[in-house]
Amino acid sequence: MSAAGWRAAIAQFVTEQSAARAVDIADIRQLGGGAIQENYALDVRVRGGAFDGRHAWVLRADAPSRVAASHSRAEEFALLQVAHDAGVLAPQPLWQCADPGLIGQPFYLMQRLTGTAAARDLVRGAWTEDQRNSLAQRLGQELARIHGIRPPQPRLSYLPKPGIASARSRVQQYRLWLDCLPDAHPVLEWGLRWLDVNALEADTVVLCHSDYRTGNYLVNDGELSGILDWEFANWGDRYEDLAWFCARCWRFGAWQFEAGGIADREPFYAGYTSESGQQVDTERVAYWEVMAAVRWSVIALQQAQRHCSGQEESLELALTGRIVPEMELDILQTIERIEAGERNCA
Amino acid sequence: MHNQPYGRALLSTARDTLKSLLGVLPEAQRYDALMVLNAMAISARESEPAARHDCVVELDLLRRLDSSSRAEREGVDGTVVVGAVDVDGTRFDSELARRNKQLAQALRSGRFDASSDRAIRELLWHQVIAKLRVSNPKYLAEFAPEFSRN
Structure with a gap:
């Protein structure tokens, strides 16, 4: 399934997680670099609920080939929670989806930070x-x-x-x-x-x-x-x-x-x-x-x-x-x- | 016998042509083209006689290290003989691989901790220098210029 095909599934997922009235995914595009996982930039409009407003998020999912010793997305999500709670300058983790049925593999969403890593x-x-x-x-x-x-x-x-x-x-x-x-x-x-x-x-x-x-x-x-x-x-x-x-x-x-x-x-x-x-x-x-x-x-x-x-x-x-x-x-x-x-x- | 220009000259001309295209390539493809240029340069250096000679020296050092092969070493007296009888390099390469495997096991088990330290280091340095001369001579010139060929 293509990133565009996920749009409805992700919108539905966010609606449920954030108890929103409606969620519109304005844009999904793949971000570069990631031998281990795939990253997508999401521009999201949430209507209603605690997340009402516009957001820049990242969706992170496993790439087809994984390297030994890297964690699953669920484990990485837990790590981000611990780091974020400890006051580390890490992206804020939002929600995770362990069900591979939704977009083909487990994924999680996090805040998208601005800057260059190149x-x-x-x-x-x-x-x-x-x-x-x-x-x-x-x-x-x-x-x-x-x-x-x-x-x-x-x-x-x-x-x-x-x-x-x-x-x-x-x-x-x-x-x-x-x-x-x-x-x-x-x-x-x-x-x-x-x-x-x-x-x-x-x-x-x-x-x-x-x-x-x-x-x-x-x-x-x-x-x-x-x-x-x-x-x-x-x-x-x-x-x-x-x-x-x-x-x-x-x-x-x-x-x-x-x-x-x-x-x-x-x-x-x-x-x-x-x-x-x-x-x-x-x-x-x-x-x-x-x-x-x-x-x-x-x-x-x-x-x-x-x-x-x-x-x-x-x-x-x-x-x-x-x-x-x-x-x-x-x-x-x-x-x-x-x-x-x-x-x-x- | 092939017609001129031979492989190395062809490769060099091909690289120059690809280099002249870099300026007109979009950013994403530029990176790919740079990788292609690098791969071509490594292959060209790998096929030079000097690189083959470094492998001959490596095998010689490996044999010297292996005390059990003393008789064999005296029989061979230098290593050029190996290249001469082994036209396609299969036996040469398999002996090199086999001896490196034995050396790796011996190093892991600590068999060389106390003895042969100088000989081991000479060999390991030779291996690294020989590989860098092919894969990244600039890095060698930066960090170990005394071993740089250029």
């Missing part, structure tokens, strides 16, 4: 130094707010139990994923072995966004306007998110700005500390940057495999397989930098 545009933006620093600081603050969410959370009971040795559990996970791929990857195995032997235990278990990086937040007129893409959120080590944001693979060519290609690390860390009261331990960040490079490598290999296996022929997926050596270089260099630092301290 990573390459953001890192090439003509920002002043102040704008860069204040954006990075805000991003640090929002991350700390997410990390303020701690177990237990009844609405998030579907998440795997928070284990303290989360670094080791990540190593195990990535090895299992590698075992599902046809080729051997010695550099990744070497990195995983190092991560295993040098595993760090988390000081506290927090809610990690797990894909907190440039490309997954919105900026409007130079201001942070929303944190997006919650589908990988999980209990974990705060440093997993801090390092993911700073990892070289998420700077989109703006290498000199180590915090997500938008600013130096200092304002990002300072924002984090101001909100959490927690100093950022740069050695821990370095450890988790190795983990970040391994993780993105394995995911990139999985994406390429979707192309190679014939499941989904795509030049973009195919080329993703060929970026892996960039992360492998990061792994070698970061580990050797850490080792050199340890030798200097000894």
Whole structure:
């Protein structure tokens, strides 16, 4: 069924959920980007009930091909509720529909925030130094707010139990994923072995966004306007998110700005500390940057495999397989930098 | 024997033609065209003799690492022989894949934790550099210029 064909079904659904007199879906159009889910922008007119008025919403549904370890729409909806209630700058979740009969798959509706998430545009933006620093600081603050969410959370009971040795559990996970791929990857195995032997235990278990990086937040007129893409959120080590944001693979060519290609690390860390009261331990960040490079490598290999296996022929997926050596270089260099630092301290 | 121009020259001319179209393509198709250009450039570099040579060196390093294959290594004395007897590269590629699989398992089990550290690193660095020379020489020039060929 086409998006236009859903119009009546969605209007009926919103009418019931919002106890409206009538609901008119003025426009539905597909939004770009989403290997895992499909997003549609909805312009809605609600007559009567608590939501009377015009609204800009997003409908989010599963894409035909899902990636391992991403949550279902219902789970993501619960996450958004928890994050929104904790005061995180996330889109407000509205209603979910678990019934796949309505539009072909489960979906939920949320508020549509204004701004751009396009990573390459953001890192090439003509920002002043102040704008860069204040954006990075805000991003640090929002991350700390997410990390303020701690177990237990009844609405998030579907998440795997928070284990303290989360670094080791990540190593195990990535090895299992590698075992599902046809080729051997010695550099990744070497990195995983190092991560295993040098595993760090988390000081506290927090809610990690797990894909907190440039490309997954919105900026409007130079201001942070929303944190997006919650589908990988999980209990974990705060440093997993801090390092993911700073990892070289998420700077989109703006290498000199180590915090997500938008600013130096200092304002990002300072924002984090101001909100959490927690100093950022740069050695821990370095450890988790190795983990970040391994993780993105394995995911990139999985994406390429979707192309190679014939499941989904795509030049973009195919080329993703060929970026892996960039992360492998990061792994070698970061580990050797850490080792050199340890030798200097000894 | 084919007629000139040969594959590599053809590919290069084809890339230039596609590049000249970038300006007139709509934004969405421009991104696709850039991906096509990138894929063509990677394939071209992959088919260069230097890239094949890097694979020969990789196999040599893998064999050196495997102490159980000492006799075999002495017999081969360098690796050019492999390429000569193995015209279509099937046996070469399968040995490379097999040895990488063994190495990956050994690394995971920690068998190389204490020993062979220098040899392992030499091999891993070689693998990464060789792959980047083909897939993204600009990245290599940015972060490890000492290994850059250009």
